[in-house]
Amino acid sequence: MKKRVYFDKCGEMKFISHLDLLRFFERLFTKSEIPVKYSEGFHPRPKMSFGNPISLGTEAYNEVMDFETDEEISNEEVVKRLNENAVLGFKVHKVEEVPRKSSIMEEFRNVIYEINGESCDIDKIEELFNQPEIIQVKEKRGKVTKRDLKARLKHYERKGDTLIMEIENMSPNSYLDIAGVEVYNVTIKRLGYNK
Structure with a gap:
């Protein structure tokens, strides 16, 4: 199933690049024990997607990212775990399930x-x-x-x-x-x- 995360990235977090944000989420999912689906092949990567990259130094509110999971976990539990393990300047507001074909780049233009x-x-x-x-x-x-x-x-x-x-x-x-x-x-x- 595919879930959409709505989050804020502000304060000191505005100084991390888009590439760093990918790594941040990867570590945050691991630390929060969120069951994320991985791609296959020699270098498995978590199945995550984001909207337009955020310019370095820009605070961002109500940002969106999608991830896929194979296991049952409630949206409320995802919000709770992510916020418990997050750093200052990062906060998740809500998580919702979306159709697998749903695309951030097409829907959030x-x-x-x-x-x-x-x-x-x-x-x-x-x-x-x-x-x-x-x-x-x-x-x-x-x-x-x-x-x-x-x-x-x-x-x-x-x-x-x-x-x-x-x-x-x-x-x-x-x-x-x-x-x-x-x-x-x-x-x-x-x-x-x-x-």
Whole structure:
């Protein structure tokens, strides 16, 4: 059976990378004695899947991850065991069973972010959002590609020096880069998904 875990990763935990998060869950499942199903072959790995990777230094709330198990264990017991063995800055809110074919990447496409910063930086981002096009230019191996990120910006609202934005399947860092705002000058939180 397949179970979906909803969790927060904040405080010091925001400094662990996506790869470290995979290892963290692997150790946490072992420590919590959660029966996770493993892949077959020379290097068996736990059958887990996540949504979009979280940028290093970004706090994330209501994140999702799926894992498969062969044994009967209640959702409430999974929540209890994970939280009992977790570290500061990590908390599981709920666990639910989902169909085996269910996919996080397909079901959770729109991500909600909160960006806090100085008025001048928030002004630059808002100005960018109000443009008819948001063109990102990338160069790779001498080839220049352009793409319009406006279509991926589903919604935004500003409250003082805070922007709340809903974007499709990407990090807000690309928008900050185009707007000329340094990532370390703002605080970014990932608040969850809009299905």
